[in-house]
Amino acid sequence: MATSTTGQPPPPEEKSQHTGSVDAVERTGAAKPRSGTAALARRVHFLAGLAVAPFLVIMCLTGLANAFTPQIVNTVHGQELFADTGTGSPRPASDxxxxxxxAHPEGIVKAVIPPPEPDRTxxxxxxxxxxxxxxxxxxEDLTVYVNPYTDHVQGELTTVKDRPPAQVWLRNAHGNLHLGPPGRLYSEFATSWVPLIVLGGLVLWLGRRRSRGLLTSSRRSTSEHARLRGLHGWLGLCLSLGLSALAVTGFSQSNFVGDRVDQLLTTLDSGEPSLESEKVAAPPGAARIDIDRVLETAGADGLRGELTITAPSEPGEVFTVEETGEGWPVQSDSIAVHPYTGQVTERLAFDDYPLLAKLNVLGVRAHDGTLFGIPNQIVVSLVALGTLVLIVLAYRMWWSRRPRGASWPPAPPPIWRAHPKTALLALVTAAAILVWVLPVVGITLIGFLVTDMVINAVKRRRRPRT
Known part of the structure; x- marks a missing residue:
């Protein structure tokens, strides 16, 4: 007797075939994005992420160590930084x-940094x-560390801008891998591409959410690739703001982009200001004041925390005193002190900084993990560790797309021929603009476009005609 199959589930054979096709699509990535924007975002996000990820791993690992520089420096250079005797009243700074x-009569005093805490040298x-x-x-300079209670020289280190060797080593490891100027390209390559990779990922995530509803969960799937993609997407969404912030705040410290940032701030008259005191004439028979008088003037003017006193290098030049502590609240006031009368000749407060200059200072300190102390270090560390997990998930997701029997997973399909010539022209124009704004991104993007087009042209020529 014949029975109708309308409304009934398909036979087991058909259901098995259908499920297999869905898993194959999810594994190989054969499903095409719904729009040209999504297709472009998918290809750039995948290929750029694949190329940048190894460099980003290095950035995260060295950044983790760099975030805890204060603790590392205190441990490595504790003998020089901490006073071995901290009792009694401090001796005069001039002594x-x-x-x-x-201890070094061949040297010339450039700066003096009194101890910001009682137990420091x-x-x-x-x-x-x-x-x-x-x-x-x-x-390089030679920094001599003197016990403020005994005038005893506890040690000396070769420093760079008052940074001891351990801090210089960590900073160069993060910024250039100790390879000098060529090494700075690696960090600029990674940080410059991060915002574009994050943007591509957000476009893909929003596209999938929009097709299923922003508040609805993804459909369940037994595919490993689908599960990894969901986890990668949500983790990337959580890290997107912090990862982009770290990349952008690192721009001002990079090579090419740093120059562009300086040019922009100068054009907008928003660069970081500095004291511009002119030379002063010495009164007849007057002697130059000592460091103790300079400190007294700075204290009376309201300067607090860690102070750096820069001594005059030529007759007639003034003393400068600057707050150089890096914590919150920000203390970056500075004054110029007359070398013969001890009077303040110029004052520059952090409140006088242009808004963009203030944001630049705050961004650099937050990037280094010094703005809010331990909480700042924890946030930077969580972003770095989360990014490492995100990269592992990305590579695992890429490998899970490998078809059965294939040696390598396929890349997302090329989309250049599917785009109109006007769209491709706009893309090339945007790449040309990026050559000036983000030189490393612009040049590598143009190289990527040319290489991708050449490879696809060769593949089409080798494809047998039907």
Whole structure:
């Protein structure tokens, strides 16, 4: 007797075939995106992410170490940084400077940094010839560490902008892998591409959410690729803001993009200001004031925290005193002190900074993990660790798309021929603009476009005609 199959589930054979086709689509990525924008975002997100991920792993690992620089430096250089005797009243700062100068009579005093805390030593920065080259981008100095209670010289280190060797090493490892100027390209390549990769991922995530509803969950699937894609998408969404913020705040410290940022701030008259005191004439018979008088003037003017006193290098130049602590609240006020009368000749407060200059200072300190202390370090570490997990998921998801019996997973299908010539022209124009704004991104994007088109043209020529 014949029975109708309308409304009944398909036979087991048909159901098995249908499920297999769905899993194959999810595994191989054969399903085409619904729009040209999604197709472009998918291809750029995949290929750029595949190329940038190894460099981003290095950035995350070195960034983790760099975020905890204060703790590492205190451990490695504790003998120099911490006073071995912290009882009694501190000696005059001028006596401590004299002790450092006596230890190195060939040196010239450049700066003095009194201890910001009672258990710290006084740092006297000297210009001494013949120092070892530990940084290719800045001049080295010799910093002598003096016990403020005994005037005893506890140690000395070759420093760069008052950064001890451990801090210089960590900074260069993160910024250029100790390869000098060529090494800076690796970090700029990774950080410049991160915002574009994040943008491509958001386009894909929003496209999938829009097709299923922003508040609805993804359909369940037994495909490993689908599960990894869902986890990768949600984790990427959570990290997108922090990852992009770290990349953007690192721009000002990069090579090419850093120059563009400086040019932009200068054009907008929003660069970081500095004291511009002119030379002063010495009154007849007057002697130059000492460091103690300069400190007294700075305290009376309201400067607090860690202070860096820069000594005059020529007759008539003024003393400058600057708040150089990196924590919150931000203290970056500075004054110029007359070298003979001890009067303040110029003052520059952080409140006087243009808005963009303030944001740049805050961004750099947040990037380094020094703006909010331990909480800032924890946030940076979580973003770095989360990014490492995100990259592992991405590679695993890519490998799960490998067809049975294939050696390598396929890349998303090329989309250039499917786009109108006007869209491709707009893309090439955008790449040309990026050559100036983000030179490393622009050049690599143009190289990617040319290489991708050539490879696809060769494949089409080799494809047998039917």
């Amino acid at each position: 401590q400077v004299a002790a450092a100068a006596a 006084t740092r006297v920065v000297l210009s001494v010839p013949g120092l070892p080259d530990i940084d290719e981008f800045s001049e």
